[in-house]
Amino acid sequence: MMIPSQLLLTVVILFIIARTLVAYKKNNFSRSFTVVWIFFWLGVIFFIFQQNIVIQVAHKLGISRGVDLIIYLSLIAVFYFIYRLLGTLYEIDAKITKIVREVAIKDVKKKKA
Amino acid sequence: MGTSRIFAIIPAFNERNKIGKVVDDAAKYVSRVVVVDDGSTDGTPERAKNKKAVILKHIINLGQGAALQTGFEYAKINKADIVVTFDADGQFTASEIPRIIDPILKEKADVVLGSRFLGKAVNMPAMRWLVLRLGLVFTRLFSGIDLTDTHNGFRAFSARAVERMQITHNRWAHPSDVIYQIARNKFNFVEVPVTVSYTSYSRKKGQSNLEALKIPISLIVRALLP
Numbered sequence: 194m195m196i197p198s199q200l201l202l203t204v205v206i207l208f209i210i211a212r213t214l215v216a217y218k219k220n221n222f223s224r225s226f227t228v229v230w231i232f233f234w235l236g237v238i239f240f241i242f243q244q245n246i247v248i249q250v251a252h253k254l255g256i257s258r259g260v261d262l263i264i265y266l267s268l269i270a271v272f273y274f275i276y277r278l279l280g281t282l283y284e285i286d287a288k289i290t291k292i293v294r295e296v297a298i299k300d301v302k303k304k305k306a
Numbered sequence: 307m308g309t310s311r312i313f314a315i316i317p318a319f320n321e322r323n324k325i326g327k328v329v330d331d332a333a334k335y336v337s338r339v340v341v342v343d344d345g346s347t348d349g350t351p352e353r354a355k356n357k358k359a360v361i362l363k364h365i366i367n368l369g370q371g372a373a374l375q376t377g378f379e380y381a382k383i384n385k386a387d388i389v390v391t392f393d394a395d396g397q398f399t400a401s402e403i404p405r406i407i408d409p410i411l412k413e414k415a416d417v418v419l420g421s422r423f424l425g426k427a428v429n430m431p432a433m434r435w436l437v438l439r440l441g442l443v444f445t446r447l448f449s450g451i452d453l454t455d456t457h458n459g460f461r462a463f464s465a466r467a468v469e470r471m472q473i474t475h476n477r478w479a480h481p482s483d484v485i486y487q488i489a490r491n492k493f494n495f496v497e498v499p500v501t502v503s504y505t506s507y508s509r510k511k512g513q514s515n516l517e518a519l520k521i522p523i524s525l526i527v528r529a530l531l532p
Contacts, residue, residue, distance in 0.1 A: 280531045290368055290476060294376045297342070297362040298383065 310387040312336040315377030318394035319344040329357040331400035342373040371480025375473040389463045395508045398460045399501045406462045416467040416493040420460030425499030437518045449489040457481040479524045
């Protein structure tokens with residue numbers, strides 16, 4: 194019997210999968226990213242219905258509750274994404290700086306010529 | 307160095323009221339004044355142009371560190387022997403330029419750093435004194451270089467130093483970036499006394515104490531990035 198939280202999470206995840214497929218059709222995602230992304234969410238659905246497995250893994254790692262394991266993993270993932278995002282922002286910033294600098298120097302060269 | 311090509315690099319952002327006098331004063335002591343306009347919207351480049359300075363225009367505002375590096379790139383292309391960096395808000399005293407370039411002319415240093423704590427800090431607010439002192443401790447910890455004043459924009463660089471300088475911190479953390487590069491490149495450096503005058507204008511235009519506190523965070527985050 195499905196409990197309300199399981200039903201709600203499943204609906205949300207199915208929505209994410211549907212949006213992923215639409216993005217893939219529009220060529221916004223590559224085939225490999227789409228496959229990995231969909232498998233990730235299917236995996237989440239699996240754990241939603243097989244919570245005992247999460248609990249067992251948590252106990253093996255010395256964590257008392259399965260939900261705590263999920264929270265810790267989620268926090269690690271969020272920190273990692275922020276780190277990657279900062280790296281990307283820095284790269285974009287460096288590229289913009291390079292363009293602006295080259296335009297500034299080229300303008301002076303042009304005026305001299 | 308008999309007839310050295312000495313460039314003054316002046317990063318400027320919305321300094322319409324001050325830039326004319328700053329350029330005039332600096333021009334007495336250098337062979338070329340280069341104003342790097344960092345996306346001003348108040349007519350700063352036009353004012354500087356009237357004073358016969360070379361204007362490099364950033365089409366958007368990037369920050370003082372980025373403007374300085376643009377000036378360095380220009381100096382490399384135009385084969386400057388010495389580059390003096392100078393603020394556009396009128397805080398520095400142009401007549402001290404000969405003193406700051408002297409160690410390079412005598413080939414005693416690659417980089418000369420102005421120090422308001424060896425010289426004079428006129429009307430410096432107490433809070434600014436405290437923030438600058440904290441900055442010294444932080445820079446000493448990270449670079450291993452012991453200085454009396456790290457965040458002073460009045461500096462001089464030899465051509466050899468300019469060639470290797472690569473400021474990557476676009477905004478307020480760039481003075482620390484300069485110090486780290488001195489350490490990394492093992493440049494000979496010396497501090498000389500300079501005067502920094504604080505006015506209500508410079509306090510309004512300059513870095514706020516809150517922004518100064520963001521510098522260590524910015525430096526640590528950047529150091530950890532791939």
